[in-house]
Amino acid sequence: MAKRLGVFVFLLAPLLLKGLFVDSFIYEYTGTPWLGWARVLANDAVVYAALLALLYLSCWPGMRRPISALLRLSALALFTVYWIDYLVIANFDTHLALGDAIKYAGYSHKYLQQIYGLPDWALWAIALPVLAAIAALVSLPYRLPAERSRILPLFAIAGLPLISGFTDNDVYAHAWIYKNVFDYNLTIRSEASAYSPAFIRDFRHEEAQTCLAEPAQRKNIVILMVESLSAYQSRYFSGIRDWTPELDAIAANHLAFRNFYANGFITEDGEIALLTGLPPVYSPSSYSDGGSASFAGFYGVEQALPKRLKAHGYRSEFLTSADLEFGNTGTWAKSIGFDYIEGHDHPDYAHWDRYHFRAAPDEALYLRALDRIAKAANQPLLLFIKTVSTHHPYVDPETKQKSEEAAFRYADKQLGRFVRQLEDRHFFRNGLLLVVGDHHSMTPLKKEEAAHFGHYKASAKVPLLVVSGNGHADEDRQFQQTDVFNTLQGMVDGRQCRSDWQGVLWGEHAAPPRFIAHRRGDNRDKVSVFSEDGDYLIKLDGDDTRLGSDGVDPGLSRLLVGKINALRLARLNWLAKSAETSN
Incomplete structure (x- = not known):
């Protein structure tokens, strides 16, 4: 018994x-x-x-x-x-x-x-x-x-x-969470629905763009992408938690974007958006490339920031303390033009404890970043830094305490120290530091988040702050990760462009995009679109990709669905050309 x-x-x-x-x-x-x-x-x-x-x-x-x-x-x-x-x-x-x-x-x-x-x-x-x-x-x-x-x-x-x-699965915004695993996978399989040859042949999508000249700037650029940094962790950016006092103090003295969104839900999505300017909306799912779909369709993007800035004399470097083999990150970074790529196996990490993805803690990564900045003193630099210490499951590398709050307080302390070290080295005389989250933390939404931002926006809300010598300002209009790419390449080119889907973060032509696309992590078959007038869900389903919201103007519906189809077909076209080249 x-x-x-x-x-x-x-x-x-x-x-x-x-x-x-x-x-x-x-x-x-x-x-x-x-x-x-x-x-x-x-x-x-x-x-x-x-x-x-x-x-x-x-x-x-x-x-x-x-x-x-x-x-x-x-x-x-x-x-x-x-x-x-x-x-x-x-x-x-x-x-x-x-x-x-x-x-x-x-x-x-x-x-x-x-x-x-x-x-x-x-x-x-x-x-x-x-x-x-x-x-x-x-x-x-x-x-x-x-x-x-x-x-x-x-x-x-x-x-x-x-x-x-x-x-009764359709009465609750988060119904995905209580579906069984098989029902969930059957629901999201429409993401893999292929476009028909006739649809591809007849598809047309046009997007107007406005470009205006402004003085070009050749500043050193550091993009610091902080793992899982979310608005709710910061009192300054949300008022919900108070885990990032150093970040908040920096934001209070520089340019802070308090209504900023990630374009996806995983780290690769953040890298794609920040460094190529493309929303991480993939072609219909393909599990090729050795079983990995990481960066599929986004290798070798010609407009990528390292390639664009190289034409203006920049040296570009990709720095992380994580294993570059995970998700083919190192291969992807090389394909988009980085001159120097460094991961967990650098000798300087030999005596540090290792955590997720064989990574040394953020403190060690910032020491490596300071060293690389010093060595590039005679050439304009684009340095992309990807942290790891706040990756789930959370642990404070100093105290070994296993909690989200402890991990973010540690990361915040190291971030504050890094900024002070840059100030001591006079980096900001001709340099910009952009601090941004890669995606919302992979934890259930807090009740306060949903109440403050709404169910859909809350899952995409991350901070962005720009540290420079230009003083403090708060920006409350809607911006997104792809606008980082768009603004930086425009700043160096001396020509800022914007459209319904592209914004400019700062400068005399600063303007938010009309629409922001976010690849969802809970419902993989849907893409959220945010605007000042409303939020929309687009169901991915090949030829039958459609707006999931009722009562929307047909013209607006065609515009939104057309953009998502255009993004997916562009990646599909890239994969087809890549396959032809490899054969």
């Missing part, structure tokens, strides 16, 4: 944990107790029905051993996927998606080692008992009890799918 109870609790553990997490998440927004539990149970009942049915049939008297083993392996695979999905939801505020599983599979064991500090032998020490338990589950001859005791579990298994009739 005790064994059966133990097995029952083990099987229900991820369902109970997911229900607890989702109920807490939803209660923050709705104030309705048990709603999350009810929705999780309704959505996951069919998954558990399948799991229990596989186990039930595998124990049926007279079942041949190979078939029984296959049924149990299938149940184990289903159970494992369910566990992983729960862990992804709880840790990264998104579901386990097929594309992510393919993309990150090759690096997952390294990530686990880095998070928990596990050597190779420790992974084997964990894996061997797990494998032994799997072998026992598959091979041992479990059998159902007497005939009169078999009917009750059969009724329970048959009745579970009936509960799924109460899912």
